[in-house]
Amino acid sequence: MQQPPPAQPGMREDEIDTPALVIDLDAFEYNLDCMAAILAPTGVRLRAHAKTHKSPVIAHRQIARGAIGQCVQKVAEAEILAWGGVADILVSNEIVGAQKLARLVALSGISKVAVCVDDAAQVAAAERAAADAGVRLSVLVEIDVGAARCGVAPGPAAVELALAIAKSKHLRFGGLQAYQGSAQHRRGVEERKTLIGHAIEGSRRTVEQLRQQGLDCPIVGGGGTGTFEIEAASGIYTEIQAGSYAFMDADYARNLDAAGQPVSTFRHALFVLATVMSAPRHGLAVLDAGHKAVSIDSGMPTLWQRPDIRYVSASDEHGKLEYGPETAAVKLGETLRLVPGHCDPTVDRFDWYVGVRGGRVECLWPVAARGGVA
Amino acid sequence: MQQPPPAQPGMREDEIDTPALVIDLDAFEYNLDCMAAILAPTGVRLRAHAKTHKSPVIAHRQIARGAIGQCVQKVAEAEILAWGGVADILVSNEIVGAQKLARLVALSGISKVAVCVDDAAQVAAAERAAADAGVRLSVLVEIDVGAARCGVAPGPAAVELALAIAKSKHLRFGGLQAYQGSAQHRRGVEERKTLIGHAIEGSRRTVEQLRQQGLDCPIVGGGGTGTFEIEAASGIYTEIQAGSYAFMDADYARNLDAAGQPVSTFRHALFVLATVMSAPRHGLAVLDAGHKAVSIDSGMPTLWQRPDIRYVSASDEHGKLEYGPETAAVKLGETLRLVPGHCDPTVDRFDWYVGVRGGRVECLWPVAARGGVA
Numbered sequence: 027m028q029q030p031p032p033a034q035p036g037m038r039e040d041e042i043d044t045p046a047l048v049i050d051l052d053a054f055e056y057n058l059d060c061m062a063a064i065l066a067p068t069g070v071r072l073r074a075h076a077k078t079h080k081s082p083v084i085a086h087r088q089i090a091r092g093a094i095g096q097c098v099q100k101v102a103e104a105e106i107l108a109w110g111g112v113a114d115i116l117v118s119n120e121i122v123g124a125q126k127l128a129r130l131v132a133l134s135g136i137s138k139v140a141v142c143v144d145d146a147a148q149v150a151a152a153e154r155a156a157a158d159a160g161v162r163l164s165v166l167v168e169i170d171v172g173a174a175r176c177g178v179a180p181g182p183a184a185v186e187l188a189l190a191i192a193k194s195k196h197l198r199f200g201g202l203q204a205y206q207g208s209a210q211h212r213r214g215v216e217e218r219k220t221l222i223g224h225a226i227e228g229s230r231r232t233v234e235q236l237r238q239q240g241l242d243c244p245i246v247g248g249g250g251t252g253t254f255e256i257e258a259a260s261g262i263y264t265e266i267q268a269g270s271y272a273f274m275d276a277d278y279a280r281n282l283d284a285a286g287q288p289v290s291t292f293r294h295a296l297f298v299l300a301t302v303m304s305a306p307r308h309g310l311a312v313l314d315a316g317h318k319a320v321s322i323d324s325g326m327p328t329l330w331q332r333p334d335i336r337y338v339s340a341s342d343e344h345g346k347l348e349y350g351p352e353t354a355a356v357k358l359g360e361t362l363r364l365v366p367g368h369c370d371p372t373v374d375r376f377d378w379y380v381g382v383r384g385g386r387v388e389c390l391w392p393v394a395a396r397g398g399v400a
Numbered sequence: 401m402q403q404p405p406p407a408q409p410g411m412r413e414d415e416i417d418t419p420a421l422v423i424d425l426d427a428f429e430y431n432l433d434c435m436a437a438i439l440a441p442t443g444v445r446l447r448a449h450a451k452t453h454k455s456p457v458i459a460h461r462q463i464a465r466g467a468i469g470q471c472v473q474k475v476a477e478a479e480i481l482a483w484g485g486v487a488d489i490l491v492s493n494e495i496v497g498a499q500k501l502a503r504l505v506a507l508s509g510i511s512k513v514a515v516c517v518d519d520a521a522q523v524a525a526a527e528r529a530a531a532d533a534g535v536r537l538s539v540l541v542e543i544d545v546g547a548a549r550c551g552v553a554p555g556p557a558a559v560e561l562a563l564a565i566a567k568s569k570h571l572r573f574g575g576l577q578a579y580q581g582s583a584q585h586r587r588g589v590e591e592r593k594t595l596i597g598h599a600i601e602g603s604r605r606t607v608e609q610l611r612q613q614g615l616d617c618p619i620v621g622g623g624g625t626g627t628f629e630i631e632a633a634s635g636i637y638t639e640i641q642a643g644s645y646a647f648m649d650a651d652y653a654r655n656l657d658a659a660g661q662p663v664s665t666f667r668h669a670l671f672v673l674a675t676v677m678s679a680p681r682h683g684l685a686v687l688d689a690g691h692k693a694v695s696i697d698s699g700m701p702t703l704w705q706r707p708d709i710r711y712v713s714a715s716d717e718h719g720k721l722e723y724g725p726e727t728a729a730v731k732l733g734e735t736l737r738l739v740p741g742h743c744d745p746t747v748d749r750f751d752w753y754v755g756v757r758g759g760r761v762e763c764l765w766p767v768a769a770r771g772g773v774a
Contacts (some may be wrong), residue, residue: 027751028402029476029771043499045773076718099717102403119717122677122688122733125417144678145732175718176678176686207715257769303496304518304550312550314496317697320750323714340697341581342550342744343473343493343773356478358519359496370716371423374692375748377401377771395749396771397403399419399717 029377037387040361044301045377046317047393048363049273053295055087057272060292062091065266068258072095073116073247074372075269078370080112080395081379084272097267101126102398108137110394113348117141118203118247118267120148120168120176126400127155131163140164140245142203144177144347149197153399156196164200164244165191169232171225173208180204180228185235192241201245204229206269211277211324215284222249222256230262230266251292252281275322275369297330297363298372299346299380302356311356313337313345315366320345320364321371330363337364403722403751411761418675419689420766421750422513422737423647425757427669431646434666436465439640444632447471447490447621449643454769455695455753456484458646469512471621471641476772480735484768491515492577494522494542494550494620500774501551505537513683514619515539516577518551523564523571530570538574539565540619545599545608545740547582554578554602559609567617575619577602579641584626585651589658596630597653604636622642626655649743651698651706671704673708673754674719676730685730687711687719687738692740694719695745704737711738 032043042048063156065072072093073195076085077100085096085107093124095114098104115137121127133139143149143165156163167187170177178184183247184202191198209221225248233243244264249257251270257263270278273296281289300315317340318325327345335349345364347356356362373379374396382391406417416422427737435541439446448465450459451474459470459481469488472478478489489511495501507513516517517523517539530537539562546549552558566573582593599622609618618638623631625644631637647670655663674689691714694701701719703709709723709730719738723729730736740746747753755763 027480027766027768027772028774032774043497043774106401120677122675123417144680147732170680175715175720176680178680229510303494306518306544306550306552310548314771317695319746321691322493322697323691341549346549358521371692375771375773390402394401396401397749399689399749400403400405400417 027331031390032377033380033387033390035387035389039299039385039387040379042299042386042387044361045319046299046380047373047378048299049379049381050295050297051381051388053293054272057274057292057295058088058091060083061271064255070258070263071265073246073265073267074272075267076103076107076395078269078373079272080373080393080398081391082107082112082392082394085110085112088272090115100398100400101130102400103395104130104133104139106395106398108133110276112137114138116247117154118205119163120144122148123156124151127151128158128170131155131161133161135161135164136162140166140200142166142168143187144168146187146190149187149194153196155179159347162196164198166200166247167191168203169228171204171228171248172221173206175207180232181235184232185239188236188241189239199241201243201247202229202232203247205248205250206253207250209249211281213280213282215282219256222253226257226260233262251278258291270369273369274280276328276365276367294330294365296366298327298366300362300364302358302360302362305356305358309349309351311347313347313362314343315345315364316340316343319368320373321368321375323371324368327364327366330365332362337390359363401539404615405764407754407761407764409761409763411759413673413756413759416467416673418673418735419693420754421747421752422671423753423755424669424671426753426760427667428646431648431666431669432462432465433646438629439632444630444637445639447639447641449641450477450481452643452747452749452770453646454480454766454767454772456481456486456768457765459484459486462646474772474774475503476774477769478504478507478513480769480772482507485602488512490621492579496522498525498529501525502532505529505533505535508533508535508537510725514540514574516540516542517561518542520561520564523556523561523568527568527570536570536572538572538662540574540577540621541565542577543580543602545580545602546595547621548582550579554606558606559613562610562615563613568707573615575621576603576606577621578637579622579624580627581624582763584624585655587654587656589656592627593630596627600631600636601632607636614696625652628747631699644743647743650702650741651740668704668739670740670743672701672736674736674738676732676734676736679730679732682725682729683723685721687721687736688717689719689738690717692715692716693749694740698742699743701738701740704739706736706760
């Protein structure tokens with residue numbers, strides 16, 4: 027069941043009911059402007075990933091700054107974006123099952139939708155779904171550029187699938203999905219460059235072999251928040267699929283730049299606001315936000331601008347804080363901002379964003395595709 | 401936004417849209433009967449923990465088998481249970497903030513509610529909330545029986561708080577909250593017995609000191625799925641707060657009994673049904689359920705009755721499976737049941753339970769308090 031909003035516009039930040047998902051609107055808008063400024067000179071387009079934000083409101087903010095559309099991972103996310111007026115949606119993932127494919131092609135009347143495949147059986151399934159709906163569906167081939175997850179090998183296997191798509195009456199070959207997820211959080215810039223170098227090489231080789239078969243490749247998509255500048259400079263990628271850049275998180279903030287310093291391109295814009303619910307003694311405090319409120323798959327959250335306090339462990343509904351004798355006592359009832367370890371799954375735990383500027387609640391936005399796993 | 405149900409009653413299990421949260425109703429009912437049978441001869445009551453299931457439907461199934469009520473961790477959960485007809489609800493946790501306390505006492509007209517404190521400021525806050533609402537609120541003192549999270553020390557500190565409650569005009573001293581969470585997943589039975597032995601000793605000592613001050617202790621509550629038989633045999637605990645027993649999970653299944661064998665008291669009744677969305681080569685397959693669909697805070701999920709297949713890693717929307725050459729190829733489109741590593745946070749990711757019996761969908765139940773973090 028959807029939860030009621032934890033705040034009303036006009037409230038002070040410390041009046042927000044906790045735990046709550048808070049956006050610092052200044053930092054969020056800075057991040058969107060920053061991404062637009064970085065990509066503008068490259069000519070590479072941004073197709074921001076909605077798996078991070080799950081919100082048509084945020085999608086439209088990105089599109090207003092030049093993004094050409096959105097990526098999603100799930101049909102449920104595509105539906106929420108299409109119903110919310112997003113006109114160009116790529117499911118950057120495989121969709122298995124006639125029911126799900128029917129739901130996807132049913133969106134064609136209001137949005138341009140596309141999907142990925144990595145198996146000939148999936149080309150046939152997409153063709154059936156598109157034929158049944160009487161539409162023409164754009165289908166991309168996912169190539170495995172190093173993450174060893176989904177995708178066919180770059181080169182001949184990809185070309186074979188692309189030809190099968192191109193020959194299908196109700197399908198259109200949309201290009202290559204070439205996202206290297208496992209490179210995004212490698213800490214050293216040289217390591218990220220090496221891994222993305224392989225992805226670029228595999229993509230370039232596949233595009234060339236497609237051309238030899240007379241197939242144009244309208245989209246070569248990939249690039250996350252950790253590596254997108256490398257893909258954008260490649261001359262082969264046409265679309266960047268970063269999502270986390272809009273919010274940032276503690277894990278991405280651990281990536282290092284060429285000088286060995288934490289990458290500082292984007293600002294922390296997403297927080298979980300939490301309240302101290304128990305303060306049994308100096309040095310120990312317990313927050314009302316455990317791992318049901320803030321994801322711990324990529325490490326514990328950090329305390330915003332409080333490096334002297336550590337979030338040491340999460341249980342379902344409790345977060346344990348430790349701090350040293352030199353820190354002033356953390357008080358019962360005090361509210362603190364957490365920087366999530368990982369933004370995407372943290373967003374997916376909440377029904378509402380609370381947009382804050384200058385210490386006041388400015389807006390409420392629904393996490394409209396929360397729980398859209400199917 | 402609430403997601404649509406992934407199935408309809410009457411469907412076959414393999415027709416359920418995935419990922420989906422599935423209850424094996426036979427195993428679930430077995431678990432409820434089993435708990436009732438174990439506790440009956442002890443005279444200790446079950447106050448099952450709704451943080452696990454978040455569902456008035458399941459609460460009523462537990463109450464029909466003798467549970468005297470429910471525990472919750474959050475006011476949002478108390479509201480959903482009270483609104484769903486559950487008559488006796490203990491918030492086994494501290495609730496900080498006038499707004500939240502007002503919401504809790506506002507339920508007094510339809511349910512008997514109680515809450516825990518571990519600080520004198522909280523006694524005063526509870527008194528204000530109860531006085532404002534014109535009700536008398538039952539308040540328990542949480543004692544730290546070894547988990548080093550919330551709670552005051554057993555003995556004098558607890559007695560002092562209990563006296564403050566008893567002296568408050570609109571409060572009633574409800575007893576002791578004495579849950580030892582950190583003992584629940586210790587693998588060896590002797591280790592669990594030692595830790596709960598300390599919890600029993602601290603509880604007994606506190607109850608005696610309360611009696612010396614003329615205070616009865618109507619409830620001594622604690623005991624989770626990993627240890628409840630020890631608390632139930634203690635002669636001092638009056639209520640068991642187990643939650644996971646109804647569903648079980650992969651983590652609890654790693655606890656060992658006195659013979660060094662995995663504890664087999666309860667059956668696995670909760671699953672995430674998932675579909676193979678990519679099968680690039682023999683030995684590797686990718687499921688459509690990553691850690692947005694199945695929690696990984698207590699380890700990866702396991703494959704139900706398929707020890708030959710391992711779920712090796714989860715990303716947001718993908719679960720990677722590995723298997724050996726002797727296993728028949730895992731096929732694209734195949735559905736598989738996952739046993740979650742941890743049931744509580746997995747349930748909290750879904751809007752619907754799909755109840756299955758004999759391979760058919762028998763019922764749909766909403767996860768009514770999903771996302772109720774506040």
